[in-house]
Structure formats: structure tokens, C-alpha cells
Amino acid sequence: MKPPIYGVMAEFDNPTALVNAARRAREEGYRKVDAFSPFPIEELSEALHLHKNKLPLIVLLGGIGGLLTGYLMQYYVTVIYFPINIGGRPLHSWPAYIIITFELTILFAALAAVFGLLGLCGLPMPYHPVFNVPRFALASRNRFFLCIESTDPLFDRSKTCQFLETLEASEVTEVAH
Amino acid sequence: MADNREVVETQPGRGRPVIAPGYTFGTVTDQISSVVLTKKTPIFWFACFGFGFALLLIFLWAVAVLFAKGVGVWGIQRPVMWGFAITNFVWWIGIGHAGTLISAILLLLNQSWRNSINRFAEAMTLFAVACAGMFPLLHLGRPWLFYWLFPYPNSMGVQPQFRSPLVWDVFAVSTYATVSLLFWFVGLLPDLGTLRDRAPSRLGRFLYGMLAMGWRGSARHWSIYETATLLLAGLATPLVVSVHTVVSFDFTIAIVPGWHSTFFPPYFVAGAIYSGFAMVLVLAIPLRKVYGLEGLITQRHLDNSAKIMLATGLIVSYAYIMETFSAWYSGNTYEGAAIWHRMTGPYAGQYWLLVTCNIIALQVLWFKRVRLSPLLLFIESMVVLVGMWLERYMIIVSSLAQDFMPGAWGLFHATRWDWATYFGTIGLFMFLFFLFIRLLPMISIFEVRTLLPQAKVEEESEA
Numbered sequence: 001m002k003p004p005i006y007g008v009m010a011e012f013d014n015p016t017a018l019v020n021a022a023r024r025a026r027e028e029g030y031r032k033v034d035a036f037s038p039f040p041i042e043e044l045s046e047a048l049h050l051h052k053n054k055l056p057l058i059v060l061l062g063g064i065g066g067l068l069t070g071y072l073m074q075y076y077v078t079v080i081y082f083p084i085n086i087g088g089r090p091l092h093s094w095p096a097y098i099i100i101t102f103e104l105t106i107l108f109a110a111l112a113a114v115f116g117l118l119g120l121c122g123l124p125m126p127y128h129p130v131f132n133v134p135r136f137a138l139a140s141r142n143r144f145f146l147c148i149e150s151t152d153p154l155f156d157r158s159k160t161c162q163f164l165e166t167l168e169a170s171e172v173t174e175v176a177h
Numbered sequence: 178m179a180d181n182r183e184v185v186e187t188q189p190g191r192g193r194p195v196i197a198p199g200y201t202f203g204t205v206t207d208q209i210s211s212v213v214l215t216k217k218t219p220i221f222w223f224a225c226f227g228f229g230f231a232l233l234l235i236f237l238w239a240v241a242v243l244f245a246k247g248v249g250v251w252g253i254q255r256p257v258m259w260g261f262a263i264t265n266f267v268w269w270i271g272i273g274h275a276g277t278l279i280s281a282i283l284l285l286l287n288q289s290w291r292n293s294i295n296r297f298a299e300a301m302t303l304f305a306v307a308c309a310g311m312f313p314l315l316h317l318g319r320p321w322l323f324y325w326l327f328p329y330p331n332s333m334g335v336q337p338q339f340r341s342p343l344v345w346d347v348f349a350v351s352t353y354a355t356v357s358l359l360f361w362f363v364g365l366l367p368d369l370g371t372l373r374d375r376a377p378s379r380l381g382r383f384l385y386g387m388l389a390m391g392w393r394g395s396a397r398h399w400s401i402y403e404t405a406t407l408l409l410a411g412l413a414t415p416l417v418v419s420v421h422t423v424v425s426f427d428f429t430i431a432i433v434p435g436w437h438s439t440f441f442p443p444y445f446v447a448g449a450i451y452s453g454f455a456m457v458l459v460l461a462i463p464l465r466k467v468y469g470l471e472g473l474i475t476q477r478h479l480d481n482s483a484k485i486m487l488a489t490g491l492i493v494s495y496a497y498i499m500e501t502f503s504a505w506y507s508g509n510t511y512e513g514a515a516i517w518h519r520m521t522g523p524y525a526g527q528y529w530l531l532v533t534c535n536i537i538a539l540q541v542l543w544f545k546r547v548r549l550s551p552l553l554l555f556i557e558s559m560v561v562l563v564g565m566w567l568e569r570y571m572i573i574v575s576s577l578a579q580d581f582m583p584g585a586w587g588l589f590h591a592t593r594w595d596w597a598t599y600f601g602t603i604g605l606f607m608f609l610f611f612l613f614i615r616l617l618p619m620i621s622i623f624e625v626r627t628l629l630p631q632a633k634v635e636e637e638s639e640a
Binding site: 014015016019022034035036037038039040041042043044045048050051053055056059063073074077078081082084093096097099100102103104106107109110111113114116117118120121123124125126127128130131136137138139140141142 | 201202203206328334335336337338339340344345348349352355356359360362363367370371373374375386387390391392393394395396397398399400401402403404405408409412413415416419423426623624626627631632633634635
């Protein structure tokens, strides 16, 4: 009995082969599929149906949070906590609040974008099984990888390997946990 | 390393490739990362880093003297209380703006040529903002109490005045610094992964690995990553415009003649981009030469940057003309006098030097021969940097020196500590910038990969 594995991985030497392989894997019914490339490939996201993510919503919420924080902070300080009467001018001087409100909107939205990115990607994650494949170091250089994970309902150690070999892969390897 | 690289620059003009032909994913990666991963450091690096470090020591010395004796060591006195400090602040912030323009605005406009210059331009932004931030802090008089600028619950029972442009500045500049840092770091993430995978030493693998946070180039991550960069670019674009606008509010909200005018915000933003692109060229031209990156930072980049300089420089020239015109047309004695003092008064020398640097010298950029000559562009960019510094000096010093009442006039004379602090921040900038060059990839590796023809996915004919 072999120990359980994370999945099987195929290596390709150009983006077209990877995109085609990803499409084929989807057509075959595999869903727990991930691809690895040294740069973003739009067609790959399409092939793996990855176009929707929650990041825009997170950023919007961050922006709204910043907007409210900025405005309410200034309102609280200038009207309630530390009112200064300058020639009878209104304490709630909203035009003067706009700039700091705007800056904090941007600041909170940008923080939401970066932490949202890390959160949605599950980073930082120093260890991941795919790093066990020796040639995977090239995924950050010039090689393209497709991994079918063992949690996929259709996953079968030998059949999935055979399937990947039919996809013009230059190498197919098992990914240990 | 990258022997198959061939620099084709015989046909300048449109349609020239953004990067030289002959590159592959592998050679691009190797060439850019080898600058960082090699054990050999060029003499050029030691010279520049050493020079920067020496200036940095002068800066530390000047700051120590300032802390010990107070801001009186600077030439600031009534009525010119802003002097060099705010001049340098505005100048440095402006330089930073080109980096954000390249990384955010040109990204939104789909200008893919930016990919090979955005990384070091963003680093330039970050370090320029760090240098800029020094001046208002040091100018506080008691810099160790800088946190009084922020609203926080305190036992003194006071709060910042949110109706003051100086408080707006605190928020604008600190937001700008934070967002620039975030944007830069997010851009570095995939390249840190590359360095982790390629670092020969254990320590390098560990450090780059920690910074890369486990980036593995997954398609799921790339998809979110692309959304994130796009959103960050969309956020940074209005931010960068707002920052120099807010900086210009420091002047326009006041009633000092020569400051109180509505066209300052666009004029400041254009000037910022003008000086920023000059700094980009001043950095890029020697770097591409020394590190043999002419195939990645091609003449097209120099040409495009020069054109942006020309465009923004002309906006700045227009602003000078309109400044003079509106001073005359307003019929306001003080406004007219402020301009007249600039042109003929005690600062006339600086004024006409600034016109020479920013308007007259700029006209050489109309010629393609100049735009395609790295040496001439380098000189022109230096001239622009000097000119833009003079512009900030002129706006601040000459307006404050002679405002309404002749009895309240007074001239500003910079002391050696003013100069030491100013040149010291140039040292700080060079120190940080050359550390960056040595330790992190100065060109975005993954974005350059997308520029290669091989990166295009060919559609299947039967699909």
C-alpha cells in the first residue's frame, strides 16, 4: 500500500499546452485542478473557470469603512469632542472634511485589497505539497504545471496519471504530501 | 547568460519592440535575477552606494546638529519660515509621483511597455516619499513629538485642526507612503518566489522564501492577484493626483501673493510628473548600461519617457505663463508685485535659471535625436531636476520673502546645514535605492515574461 498523495502533476513547456491541458481536464470532469505558471495567463483563468472572486467586494467594504471612519472621526472631533468657534463659522464644516475622508477611503480600500489578496490566496503558506516536486522550482521561471488533486472525486492514481500523459506533458509526477 | 540576446536599435520609431527580440522566459528570468543572486557586485554599484552612504552620514550629522541646536541652524527666519525644508519636501514628493503614474495609470491605460520600468520606478517613489517625509518632520522643531499630528486620545485634551491643509498633508502623504509600499510589495510577490526558487544560498532561500510567503504561481492566485493589482492601480490613480493637489493646498489656501491661486493643483501635479520622469531617466540610463539591460529597458522606454516629460513640461510652461498673465490680469497689486519681484527682485537669478531649465532646455526633447540619445537625455533630465527644485524654491521662498508690507520683508539665505540636509536626503535616496538594486529584482520579471511573444496562448484551430 503506497502512502496517500496530494495529487499528480504534469509539466508543460509552453502556456498554450498548459491552457489546452487545463481545458481537457475540465472537460474530463476533473474539478480539483490547479495550474501553475510563471506569469498570469488570462485564458488559463477562463479554462479553469476562475473569473469570479470576492476581492472587489472586500475592497468596496474597505473603502466604505475608510470613508465612514474618516468622516465620522472628523465630525466627532470638530463638532463634539473639541469644538473651536472661529468667528461663528459652522462646526460641521463638511467641505473641509472631504480630503481626509478621501485619503482614508483610499487607505482602507488599499489595505483591504492587499490583505484580501493574501486572505483569499491563503498566504502566507510557507509549506505546500507542490513544492515537493523537484522540478516545481521552475514554475517560477519558465515551466508550466497542471496538478489534479487527490481529493477530486474522479481521481484515480493510475488513471489520472495516464490521462495527464495523453496531454503532451513533458513529465508527469506524483505529488507527495 | 542571455547570449542569444540581440539588441536591435537600428530602426528607431514606432513599432519597435518593447523589449529586444531573442529573449525567452528563461533568459529574462536569469538576466534580471542574476543581478541580485550573483556574488559579484560591479564597481559602479560600490561607487554609487558608497557615495550615497557618505551623503547619508552627512545627513545624520546635519540631523544630529539640528536636534542638538534646533531649527535655528537652518536659514529659516521671519518671514521665510519654510525655506529649504518645504522646498525639498515638495520636490521629493513630486519625484515620487512618476513611479505611481507608471505603475498605476499606465497599467490602467494598458501601456504594456511600462512593465520593464515600473518596479524600480515604484521603488523610486517609495524612497522619494521617505526622503520627502524627513523634511516636515525635521521642520517640526521637536520631531520626536511628530505623533501629535495624528488624532489620538490624549491627556492634553486637544486634537488636530482638520480644516488645516497641513493636517490634510499628514493624511495624504502617509496614505501615499503606505499605498506605495503595499503596491510595490504586491508587485514583488511573484518575483520573490522566483528568487526563492533560484537563490543558491540557504540564507537567500530562507529570506526570499519568507518574503514570498509561499507564492507558487497558482492559477487561482494569479486570478485574484490580477484583480488586486487592477484595483490597487484604480485606487492609486486618484490618490497620486490627490497627493500633490493636497501639497499645493498648503500654498493655495493661504492668502500669500504668488500662492493664492486656483491653478496650483494641476500645475503641481504636472510638475511632479515632469520631475519624476526626469528622475526615472536619471536612474534608468546608467542602470541599463551597467547591468546590460538595454534589451529590456529599450530606447522605446527612453523615448516614451522623454515624450511624457515633454508633455508635462509644456503644461508646466503653460502654468508659468498663466501665472504671470493672471497676476497682471487680476489687477491685484500684490499679485502683480509678487511676479515682478520674482522676475527682477533678489531672486531673479534663480527665476530665470528656472525658466531656462524648465522651459527653454525642455524644447530639445522635440528632437528625436535627443530622445534617442541616452547621454543627452540624461543631461536634460538632470537639468529638469534642478529646474523643478528651483521652481519649488521660487514658489516658497520668493513669495514669503516679499508679501504685503515692505516692513515685514526679509530674505532667505540657506546655511550649510540646509545644504547638508538637502544633499543628505539625496544620499539617503541613493543608499536605499542601491540597496534595493542589489537585493531585489529591479525589473519586474513576471511582467516582462508577459511581454514575450511566447507568452501568447495560441488558440486551437478545432476549438
